[in-house]
Structure formats: C-alpha cells, structure tokens
Amino acid sequence: MADAPGPGDGLRPQHLTTDREEEPRLGTGRSTVTGHLRLAPMTDRSADATSADQEPFEDLPEQVRVRREKRQRLVESGRPPYPNTVRRTHALAELRRTFDFQDLPPDTRTGETVSVAGRVIHLRNTGKLxxxxxxxxxxxxxxxxxxxxDLGEESLAEYKSLVDIGDFIEVSGEVVTSRRGELSVQATGWTMAAKALRPLPNEHRPLSDEARVRQRYLDLVVNPEARAMVRTKAAVLRSLRSTLDDRGYVEVETPILQLTNGGAAARPFRTHLNAFDQQMLLRIALELDLKKALIGGVDRVYEIGRTFRNEGLDSTHAAEFSMLEAYEAYGDIESMKALLQDLVRGAARSVGRTVVSGRDGEQIDLEGPWRSAGLHELVSEALQAEVTTETPLQDLRDLADGRGVELQERWGTGEVVLELYEKLVEHTLIQPTFVQDYPESVRPLAKPHPSKPGLVEAFDLIVNGVELAPAYTELNDPVIQRERLVEQSLLAAGGDPEAMDLDEPFLRAMEHGMPPAGGMGMGVDRLVMLLTGAGIRETILFPLLRPE
RNA sequence: GCGCCAUUAGCUCAAUUGGCAGAGCAGCUGACUCUUAAUCAGCGGGUUCGCGGUUCGAGUCCGCGAUGGCGUACCA
Structure with a gap:
C-alpha cells in the first residue's frame, strides 16, 4: 500500500503512447472488414507526417521499407500477401518420416506430388535454379x-524478387532428391502464405539475452533450444497431470482473483473488481481453496496454475509462476513423498532425462534412492556439533556467530535452526533429499509429530540445492488453525488488530471438518529448470520485462 | 535497495591516446541450373540508449536518467 505508485508519473506516459500510437493500429488489425479496406492506403507515402499515428515510410529501416514495397507489389500482381489459407498436403515432418529412411540415391524422382509450406529460413537464388x-x-x-x-520465366522472376527470408510460402511439386542427394520438392508452383515485413535475425550468432526474452518468437524461430524448451515444458505438464490422474486425483480450477490472501506469506498484486466495487488480490497460493474442495469431498484434488507474488525478481524468482498443489485425504507426508517421487520421475522420463547434471557438476540420478533427513541432523552435520530441539537459544546463536550466519533479534530456536539450515545446508543438497522434522514455529500449518515433541510432520524436497516442493501432514484442527492464522495476520498487519485480514469463509469451512490429509506444492518452473538446467527466464515463455 | 559492467546498422559485434563510425550475416543491382554460414563484381544502410556538460573536436571523458546482465540484500 505504502509502496503503491502514485496516480501520476509512472503510468501517465505509457497511457499517452497507447492513445496516440497503439490504438489506430489495433483498429486496423481487429476488424477484418476495415482491415482489408485499409490495405491500400499503406502505399500512400505522401500521407503527411502530421498524422503522427503511423511512422512515416521514409523513417522506417531500409529493410522494412523494401519488404513493404514487395508486399504492395504482391497485392498489385494478384498474389495476395496474406491469403486466408494455402494448399498444403503434407507437413514437412510427414515427408521426412516417409522418405528419410528410404535412402534415396541422388537425383531420384519419387513421382509423389505434394504441397508443402513453412517459413523461409534460407535462400539461394541463382540464375535459373x-x-x-x-x-x-x-x-x-x-x-x-x-x-x-519447371516454373517458367515469369513465376521464377516473381519468386526471386518477392520472397524474402522470414516469409511463409507454399511450394508444390514432386518429391525428389537433389544432385547432392538432399530430399527436396521440385517446384512447379509457389504461393506466398504470409509476407514478413521485418528480417529474421542472423541464424548463426545467438541473439543477445535480452532480445531472446523480449522477442521470444524470434528465439523460437532461430534457436532449437528455445523450441525444445516449449515442448519440454508441455511434456512435463502432461506428465504431471497423467501421474495425478492415474492415482485418482481430480483436477480443479480455483479463483485467481481473491478477497484475502492465504496459503503463503508473500506480497500480493492488487486489482479491482468493478461489479462489486471491490479491491481484489491475485492469488499467491492455491492452498485454501483446494482444502475447501477436500472438505467438500474431493478426496484427491489438485490444481496446476499460475500464482503471483509481488516480490523481488532474480534467476530463481518470477512474478508469476506455475504451481502444482495436491491434497490427499487420509494421506500424510509419507504418501506425499511417494507422490512426489512419482511426479518427478514421471516428468523426467517423459522428457528422457532421468539423470541430470547438478550445479556442482555432480550427476543426479532421479531414479536412484531419495534420502530423508531430519533438519537438526543436517544442521548438526554442517556444524560438526550436536543440535537438537533441546539446544538452548544462546548456544545456537553462538554457533551461528561462529559460522558468520546473521540472525534477527526476535528469532527463537526454531527460526535460528532454520536459518542455519538455509545458509549452511540447503545449497549443498544436490541429490534428492526430503528435509523433515521442522520445528513447529517455522511450519505453523503442519500437524505435530506423533513422537517428536516440538516438531511437526512436514518436509521440503530439495534437489540440486533448490527447494522443489514443501509438503505437510495438514493441520485440520479448526481451533488451532484459527489461532495460527490470527498470529500470521497480526504479524502481517504489523501488530494492528484492526488491520487483520482473516479468511473467515475458509475458517468456517474448516469448522465443518477437513479429513486428515497430506498436501504438497511444487514449483513447476523449478522442476523444468531441474530437468533442463535452464534459468527460470528460459522456462517461462514470455517472462515479465520492463517496457522498452 | 546497493555495487560493478554493458547499450554502436535489421541481427551479432569491432573502432588504438579524444581525431574521417567499420566487419560478418541480412538488404539492393548484376552474373551463375545443385546451393545449403555459396561464390564473384558493385551499392546502400547510423539520433553510437536519452538529456546535459568539458573540448577546436566526444562512440570514447564528466554528470543525470532509461534499459539489461552479473553480484549482493530482502523474500513460508
């Protein structure tokens, strides 16, 4: 709230730009009728520069000017630059599948006549071929x-003068192999499928990092890794769904627009619902609504969806990211461990990468055994000193001091142990590890451990030094749940009871009884990062960027 | 937030001490019926991120700003 931008400066200039420049262009694009009617005036270069809504033709980069002229010549010569569709009998991949394995000798004529289409990525125009x-x-x-x-003088001349790298064209003719043995279509005709007005980037040098993200569509055209990432992510999502579906989980969709935030502690994005004149928030987690579904009897429920956190951005944090949360009635952290193993291994198999490289070069075999380790056990290992739930706060503080770990004054033993773990241990856990037995104070929504006082049934799955998925045996005592939410909310409100923001509908639902359950949440983008070794900006197709 | 580095043609990058802003690909004109980062001959293309300053002269030095990258901090 305090950091909300004032109603002026930041937004205004953008607005002006939109009004002046974007709108007229949108108008042309959206309406088919006017869109076609307006094609002609594009040539009208004399259109005085006073109409500031279109860049003057003379100011366009040379290569755009050239392509726009070609577009116009296409219109005038009766070859529409953007036909509704073109004939296409085979995908390129179909022809490859059919003929690649026939080992055709050079200069073969197959007798097969086809029409193919695609984006022009390479051109070699010689005199007659x-x-x-x-x-x-x-x-x-x-x-x-x-x-x-095969084409005749006019058609070939038009082809040479009108087709550029980047255009979509259709070519029909016989499937042959060239004198060099390359599978080819020997054209008897060609049509423009869609004219490109801007050149493709240099294929042989990688785009700069910024260009790759800002103009991902070019990255996709030019860079095989970018193409693979899109399909890898899709395969991972498919695999996650099929693993869950096979186990009898039901996929649901819950609201992205929320009245109150819950299920995590992150700053939300704010928006406004006109119909209710109501301030709304974009969800920061899926948890509360999924638990409501569980209360209603959707015993195995999951959602894969976008969540939004208004926090700092870096190579592992994005403002919007995909999350999978799953809740299982009569489950607990053990069933969540089994589920996570299935999910991660299934996803890894689906993209053919069950062994991946860790950040330190170590190989991670996801099919191998996954370790379970207690938080205190891990911290003790790292400190070479026994740390338990009984260790006095001052001793912990001394140990932290000795290792240069900075602590906040108000922290108790639980927070200090957690901080020691996060600073000293987490990044060293390369092989899959379930870090479990957390102090109650740092996992307030998990159930007490049945045999270890002060600890709760919760774990974090760590792979390659990164938190992949937290899971709990979910707290379902509505009285304790209310106490915890009140505590959290008070904290968030800076101790001001008036500013508390309790999710009463959720608490009321809890009071109707939620079955004992295990639950977990997994960062889908982080899973993709693990399987591909890419940064989060690569796994998200169009990450948020500042306006240019 | 803070620190460091970067921003030059459509793309990727050069430019010596402050002294005429260049290359490859892409583009244009021409040659070539087997090219595939083709070759050959010729040609065009620049608000050097923006605004100010220093200087006879600024891509280069100084200040402010924008965007990006890296590091660091914050972060259920």
Whole structure:
C-alpha cells in the first residue's frame, strides 16, 4: 500500500503512447472488414507526417521499407500477401518420416506430388535454379528447388524478387532428391502464405539475452533450444497431470482473483473488481481453496496454475509462476513423498532425462534412492556439533556467530535452526533429499509429530540445492488453525488488530471438518529448470520485462 | 535497495591516446541450373540508449536518467 505508485508519473506516459500510437493500429488489425479496406492506403507515402499515428515510410529501416514495397507489389500482381489459407498436403515432418529412411540415391524422382509450406529460413537464388529451405514449427526443415524449366520465366522472376527470408510460402511439386542427394520438392508452383515485413535475425550468432526474452518468437524461430524448451515444458505438464490422474486425483480450477490472501506469506498484486466495487488480490497460493474442495469431498484434488507474488525478481524468482498443489485425504507426508517421487520421475522420463547434471557438476540420478533427513541432523552435520530441539537459544546463536550466519533479534530456536539450515545446508543438497522434522514455529500449518515433541510432520524436497516442493501432514484442527492464522495476520498487519485480514469463509469451512490429509506444492518452473538446467527466464515463455 | 559492467546498422559485434563510425550475416543491382554460414563484381544502410556538460573536436571523458546482465540484500 505504502509502496503503491502514485496516480501520476509512472503510468501517465505509457497511457499517452497507447492513445496516440497503439490504438489506430489495433483498429486496423481487429476488424477484418476495415482491415482489408485499409490495405491500400499503406502505399500512400505522401500521407503527411502530421498524422503522427503511423511512422512515416521514409523513417522506417531500409529493410522494412523494401519488404513493404514487395508486399504492395504482391497485392498489385494478384498474389495476395496474406491469403486466408494455402494448399498444403503434407507437413514437412510427414515427408521426412516417409522418405528419410528410404535412402534415396541422388537425383531420384519419387513421382509423389505434394504441397508443402513453412517459413523461409534460407535462400539461394541463382540464375535459373533457386533453392529455398523451409522450416515448420518444431524445427523440421525441407528444401525446395525452383527451376526456370519447371516454373517458367515469369513465376521464377516473381519468386526471386518477392520472397524474402522470414516469409511463409507454399511450394508444390514432386518429391525428389537433389544432385547432392538432399530430399527436396521440385517446384512447379509457389504461393506466398504470409509476407514478413521485418528480417529474421542472423541464424548463426545467438541473439543477445535480452532480445531472446523480449522477442521470444524470434528465439523460437532461430534457436532449437528455445523450441525444445516449449515442448519440454508441455511434456512435463502432461506428465504431471497423467501421474495425478492415474492415482485418482481430480483436477480443479480455483479463483485467481481473491478477497484475502492465504496459503503463503508473500506480497500480493492488487486489482479491482468493478461489479462489486471491490479491491481484489491475485492469488499467491492455491492452498485454501483446494482444502475447501477436500472438505467438500474431493478426496484427491489438485490444481496446476499460475500464482503471483509481488516480490523481488532474480534467476530463481518470477512474478508469476506455475504451481502444482495436491491434497490427499487420509494421506500424510509419507504418501506425499511417494507422490512426489512419482511426479518427478514421471516428468523426467517423459522428457528422457532421468539423470541430470547438478550445479556442482555432480550427476543426479532421479531414479536412484531419495534420502530423508531430519533438519537438526543436517544442521548438526554442517556444524560438526550436536543440535537438537533441546539446544538452548544462546548456544545456537553462538554457533551461528561462529559460522558468520546473521540472525534477527526476535528469532527463537526454531527460526535460528532454520536459518542455519538455509545458509549452511540447503545449497549443498544436490541429490534428492526430503528435509523433515521442522520445528513447529517455522511450519505453523503442519500437524505435530506423533513422537517428536516440538516438531511437526512436514518436509521440503530439495534437489540440486533448490527447494522443489514443501509438503505437510495438514493441520485440520479448526481451533488451532484459527489461532495460527490470527498470529500470521497480526504479524502481517504489523501488530494492528484492526488491520487483520482473516479468511473467515475458509475458517468456517474448516469448522465443518477437513479429513486428515497430506498436501504438497511444487514449483513447476523449478522442476523444468531441474530437468533442463535452464534459468527460470528460459522456462517461462514470455517472462515479465520492463517496457522498452 | 546497493555495487560493478554493458547499450554502436535489421541481427551479432569491432573502432588504438579524444581525431574521417567499420566487419560478418541480412538488404539492393548484376552474373551463375545443385546451393545449403555459396561464390564473384558493385551499392546502400547510423539520433553510437536519452538529456546535459568539458573540448577546436566526444562512440570514447564528466554528470543525470532509461534499459539489461552479473553480484549482493530482502523474500513460508
């Protein structure tokens, strides 16, 4: 609230830009009718520069000017630059599948006549024989050859003068192999499928990091790794769903717009619902609504969805990210361990990477055994000194001091042990490890451990030094739940009872009885990062960026 | 938040001590019926991120700002 931007400066300039420049263009694009009608005036270069809504033609980069002129020539020569569709009998991949394994000798004529389409990524125009390489979405490429003999003078001349790298074109003809033995379509005709007005970037040098993110669509055209990432993430999502579905979990969707935030402690994004004249928040977690579903009898329930946290951004944190949360009635942390192993291993198999490289070069075999270790045990190992729930606060503080770990004054033993773990241990846990037996004070929504006083049934799955998924035997005592939420809310409100923001509908639901349950939440992007070794900005297709 | 580094043609990058702003790809004109980062000949393309300053002269030095990267801090 205090940090909300004032109603002026930051927003205003953007607004002006939108009004002046974007709107007229949107108008052209959105309405098919006017869109077509307005094609012609584009050539009207004399359109006085006073109409500031369109960049003057003369100011455009040379290569855009050239392509716009070609577009216009296409219109005038009766070859629409953007036809509704073009004939296409085979995907490039289909032809590759059919012919690649036939080992055709050079100069073969297959007798098969096809129409193919794709983006032009390579052009070789010689006098009487032209080569063009087409690429389709997954990166499959196929060459076409356009010869004077087969096309005739006019068609070939038009092709040479109107087709650029970056355009989508259709080529029909016979499937052949070239004199060099390359599978090709020997063209008898071509059509423009969609004219590109801007050049593709240099294929042979990687785009700068910023360009790759800002113009991901170009990264996808030019960079096989970017194409693979999109498909890897999709495969991971499919695998997660199928693992859960196979176990009888039911997928649900719960509201992204919330009245109060719960399930995590992060600063939310704020927005406004006009119909109720109500301030709303974007969810920071899925937990509370999924528990309501559990209360209602959706005994195995999960959601995969976007959550939003208004916090700092870095190579492992994004403002919006995908989360999987799953809750299982009559489950506990042990069933969550089994579920997580299935989920992670299933995802790894689905992308063919069950052994991945750790940050320190160590290999991580996800099919191998996963360790379970107590928090105090791990901290003791790191400190070479026995630490238990009985260790006095002052001793812990001395140990932290000796290792240069800074502590906050108000912390108790639980927080101090957790801090020691996070600073000294977490990043060293490369192999899959369930870190468990947390002090009650640092995991307020988990149930007490049945045999270890002061500890709760909760774990964090750590792989490659990164937290992948926390899980609890979920607290379902509505009285304690209310106490904890009140505590949390008071803390968040800075001790001001008036500013407390309790989720009463959730508490009321809890009072109707929630079955004993295990629950967990997994960062989907982090799983993809683990399986690919990429940073979070690579796993998110269009990460948030400041306006240019 | 703080610190360091970067920003030059459509893309990726050069530019010596402050002294005419360049290359490869891409583009344009021409040659070439087997190219595939083709080759050959010729040509065009710049608000050097923005605003100010120092200087005879600034891509280069100084100040402020913008954007990005890295580090660091904060973060159920």
């Amino acid at each position: 032209c080569f063009v390489r087409l690429r389709e979405g997954d990166g499959t490429e196929l060459q076409a050859m356009l010869s004077l003999a």
